[in-house]
Amino acid sequence: MWDIFAIEKNGYYGRYGGAYIPEILHTTIEELKSAFDQARRDPEFWHAYETLMGSYSCRPTPITHLENISRDLGGAQIYLKREDLNQTGAHKANNVFGQGLLMQRMGKNRVIAETGAGQHGVASATMAARMGFKCTIYMGADDVRRQRPNVFWMQQLGAEVITVEDGTRTLKDAINAAMRDWVGSMDHSHYVLGTACGPHPYPQMVSYFQSIIGKEARKQWETMFPGEQPTAVIACVGGGSNAMGLFQGFLDCDACKIIGAEAGGRGLEGHAHAARLAQHRGTEGIAHGYRTYFLQDEDGQMRDTHSVAAGLDYVGVSPILSYLSDIGRLQSEAPTDVEVIAALKKTIQREGIIPALESSHALAAAYRLAPTLPTSARLLVSLSGRGDKDIFTIADALHDPAWEDFITETAERYKKKR
Amino acid sequence: MNLEQHIRERLKKKPVLVMSHLICGYPSLDDNRQMLQIMHDAGVDLVEFQFPFSEPSADGPVFTRANQKALDAGTRVADCFELMAWASSKFSFMPVMMGYTNTVIQYGEDAFCQKIAACGGRALIIPDHPPEEDTQLLAAAKAHGLCVIMLMTPTNTDERLHTLGTKASGFVYGVARRGVTGAKTAFDTGVATCIDRYRHATSLPLAIGFGISSSDDVAFLKGRAEIAVVGTAFLTAWETSGPDAAKQLLAALT
Numbered sequence: 001m002w003d004i005f006a007i008e009k010n011g012y013y014g015r016y017g018g019a020y021i022p023e024i025l026h027t028t029i030e031e032l033k034s035a036f037d038q039a040r041r042d043p044e045f046w047h048a049y050e051t052l053m054g055s056y057s058c059r060p061t062p063i064t065h066l067e068n069i070s071r072d073l074g075g076a077q078i079y080l081k082r083e084d085l086n087q088t089g090a091h092k093a094n095n096v097f098g099q100g101l102l103m104q105r106m107g108k109n110r111v112i113a114e115t116g117a118g119q120h121g122v123a124s125a126t127m128a129a130r131m132g133f134k135c136t137i138y139m140g141a142d143d144v145r146r147q148r149p150n151v152f153w154m155q156q157l158g159a160e161v162i163t164v165e166d167g168t169r170t171l172k173d174a175i176n177a178a179m180r181d182w183v184g185s186m187d188h189s190h191y192v193l194g195t196a197c198g199p200h201p202y203p204q205m206v207s208y209f210q211s212i213i214g215k216e217a218r219k220q221w222e223t224m225f226p227g228e229q230p231t232a233v234i235a236c237v238g239g240g241s242n243a244m245g246l247f248q249g250f251l252d253c254d255a256c257k258i259i260g261a262e263a264g265g266r267g268l269e270g271h272a273h274a275a276r277l278a279q280h281r282g283t284e285g286i287a288h289g290y291r292t293y294f295l296q297d298e299d300g301q302m303r304d305t306h307s308v309a310a311g312l313d314y315v316g317v318s319p320i321l322s323y324l325s326d327i328g329r330l331q332s333e334a335p336t337d338v339e340v341i342a343a344l345k346k347t348i349q350r351e352g353i354i355p356a357l358e359s360s361h362a363l364a365a366a367y368r369l370a371p372t373l374p375t376s377a378r379l380l381v382s383l384s385g386r387g388d389k390d391i392f393t394i395a396d397a398l399h400d401p402a403w404e405d406f407i408t409e410t411a412e413r414y415k416k417k418r
Numbered sequence: 419m420n421l422e423q424h425i426r427e428r429l430k431k432k433p434v435l436v437m438s439h440l441i442c443g444y445p446s447l448d449d450n451r452q453m454l455q456i457m458h459d460a461g462v463d464l465v466e467f468q469f470p471f472s473e474p475s476a477d478g479p480v481f482t483r484a485n486q487k488a489l490d491a492g493t494r495v496a497d498c499f500e501l502m503a504w505a506s507s508k509f510s511f512m513p514v515m516m517g518y519t520n521t522v523i524q525y526g527e528d529a530f531c532q533k534i535a536a537c538g539g540r541a542l543i544i545p546d547h548p549p550e551e552d553t554q555l556l557a558a559a560k561a562h563g564l565c566v567i568m569l570m571t572p573t574n575t576d577e578r579l580h581t582l583g584t585k586a587s588g589f590v591y592g593v594a595r596r597g598v599t600g601a602k603t604a605f606d607t608g609v610a611t612c613i614d615r616y617r618h619a620t621s622l623p624l625a626i627g628f629g630i631s632s633s634d635d636v637a638f639l640k641g642r643a644e645i646a647v648v649g650t651a652f653l654t655a656w657e658t659s660g661p662d663a664a665k666q667l668l669a670a671l672t
Contacts, residue, residue, distance in 0.1 A: 020546045166483065176473055180597075
C-alpha cells in the first residue's frame with residue numbers, strides 16, 4: 001500500500017505541513033509524536049483498533065453498488081464505501097476512537113475537540129462517554145445555531161459544549177479556541193483534532209487512523225474484481241480526512257484516478273465557496289499550525305467561505321492533499337450547492353440511501369463523471385456520512401414547506417408550554 | 419548599537435524596563451497614536467506593535483477580539499507599517515513587530531523584514547514560528563539587522579531552553595505561566611523558579627510577560643529579569659476606564 005510515512009520528511013509533505021505552534025506546546029507535541037510513533041510500530045495497537053471498530057462501529061463497512069443510478073446514467077458503474085454506517089453516522093468515528101486508544105496509552109483523561117458541523121463533536125463526545133474521559137467541545141456560535149441537534153447530543157453524551165463568539169464564529173475559530181484551551185491544560189488533556197490538518201503529527205496521525213477505510217476497500221475490491229483497479233476513487237474534501245482515508249488504499253494503483261470534491265458553493269467566480277485546490281483558488285499560507293493552500297486575501301487574512309455542507313466550508317486543506325495536488329496525483333472538482341442537492345435527491349429517491357450533504361459532493365462529482373465513461377468502468381465513492389441525522393440542514397436545503405409547517409407548529413407548542 | 423546594547427544602556431538608568439503593547443487598528447489608528455504618546459510620556463522602553471491576524475491562536479480572549487475588530491475596521495498591513503514609522507520618527511522607545519507567521523510570509527520574508535527595519539522596528543515576535551521551521555524568516559531578519567525574539571515557556575525542558583538560548587538575539591521573552599495572554603498570574607516562587615531556568619539558558623536580557631498588571635508584579639521582577647511586558651492590562655484599562663486610566667497604569671509600572 002502507498003505509505004504515508006515514506007513521503008513525510010520532518011513533518012512536511014513536499015512544501016506543506018510543518019508544526020507552526022506556540023513554544024508552550026513544543027513538549028506536548030513532542031510527547032504526542034513519540035506516543036504515536038510507538039503505537040503505530042506496535043502491531044497490537046492496530047489490532048486493538050480494528051477489534052474495537054469491529055465490535056463498536058460496524059466495521060468493516062460494506063461496499064454498495066448503485067445499480068439504479070449507474071443504469072440511469074448509462075456509463076460507469078458506481079460503488080459506495082459505506083462510512084455512513086459507522087457509529088455516529090460518519091467516518092469521524094475512525095479517527096476519534098483511534099485517538100482515544102492513544103490517549104489511554106498516554107494516560108490522559110480529558111478530551112478537547114473543535115467541531116464545525118458537529119459530527120466530529122458528536123463522535124468525540126461518544127468516544128469520551130465510552131472510554132470514560134471528560135470532554136470539552138468548542139463550536140462557533142453560528143454553527144451552534146445551525147446545528148442545534150448535534151449540540152443536544154453532545155450534551156446528552158456528557159460533553160461540555162463551549163460556544164465560540166470570536167472571529168467568524170465558525171470552525172476555524174473553534175480550532176483557535178481549542179488550541180487556547182490546550183496551551184493551558186496539556187498535562188491531562190489531549191486535543192482530538194478532527195481532520196487531517198493542523199500541526200505535525202496530526203495530518204499523518206488522522207490519516208493513519210482513517211486509512212482503515214482504504215485498507216478495507218482495497219481488500220474488498222480485490223475480492224469483488226480480482227486484478228482490476230477502479231477507474232477512479234472519489235471523496236469529498238473538507239479538511240480531507242475521509243478522502244485521505246479512502247485514497248491511501250488506491251494511491252499505488254497507477255491506472256486509478258484520485259478525485260477530490262470540494263465545496264463549489266455558489267460557484268467559483270466570487271468567494272462564496274470553499275474550493276482551495278480546484279482551479280487553484282487557494283494560495284499558500286500558514287495558519288492553524290501548518291502550511292497549506294488557504295482561502296485568504298493579499299494580507300493573509302482568512303476569508304469567509306460558503307457551502308451548503310457545514311463540514312466542507314473550512315479555509316484550509318490537508319497538507320498531504322496539497323502535496324498530492326501539486327504533483328498532479330490528485331484531481332479536484334468543486335460541484336455547486338445546486339448540483340449537490342440534485343445528487344442528494346437522486347441518491348435518496350433511486351437508491352434509498354440518504355447521504356450527508358458533505359458526501360453528496362463526492363456523489364455529484366461521480367454523477368458528472370460516470371456518463372463520460374464506458375459501462376465497463378467502475379468508480380468507488382466514499383459515502384463519508386449519512387444524511388438523516390442532518391434533517392434540519394437537509395430540509396432547509398430542500399425547502400420543504402410541510403417540514404417548515406411542522407417546525408413552526410412544534411415551536412408554537414413549546415411556547416405555549418412555557 | 420544593536421538591540422541588546424540599547425537595552426543594556428537603558429538598564430543603567432533603571433532596574434526594570436517596560437515593554438508595552440498595542441494592536442494596530444484597535445480601537446482605531448487614531449487611538450493607537452494617542453496610546454503611543456501616553457507610552458512615550460510614561461517612559462516606556464519598548465513597544466510591541468501587533469499586526470492583526472484573523473487566526474490569532476496564541477492570544478487570549480481580549481486580544482482575539484481586538485484582532486478581529488481591527489480587521490473589521492479595515493486595518494491593512496500597510497497601516498501597521500505606517501503607524502510604526504510614525505512612532506519611530508516621533509518617540510524614543512524601541513518598536514518591536516509582533517504578529518503571526520502568515521502575515522510575514524504573505525508579504526515575503528525578506529521584503530517584510532526590510533520594511534520593518536525601514537519603519538524603525540528592531541525585532542520580531544512571532545509566537546507561531548518555532549525556530550526550526552523552514553521559512554526564510556530568521557535569515558531575512560538577520561540580513562536586515564532585526565532580532566527574532568525567542569519565547570521560553572514553563573513547559574520547555576532544560577535542553578529545549580538551551581536550544582532556544584543559542585538561537586536568541588536581542589532579548590528573550592519568558593512566559594510566566596501556561597495558557598494564553600490576558601489571565602492573571604500569581605507572581606510567586608513558581609514564577610521565580612521559571613525565571614531562574616530561563617536565566618540559566620541565556621545571558622541576554624530577559625523580558626517576562628503574561629499577566630503583569632501591578633507595580634508589585636514589576637517590583638517582583640527586580641533583580642530577576644530586565645524587562646516587564648505589559649499587554650492585556652493596558653488594553654483592558656483603556657477599554658474599561660479610558661486613556662487616563664491606561665496612563666495611570668503605565669505611570670505606576672514604569
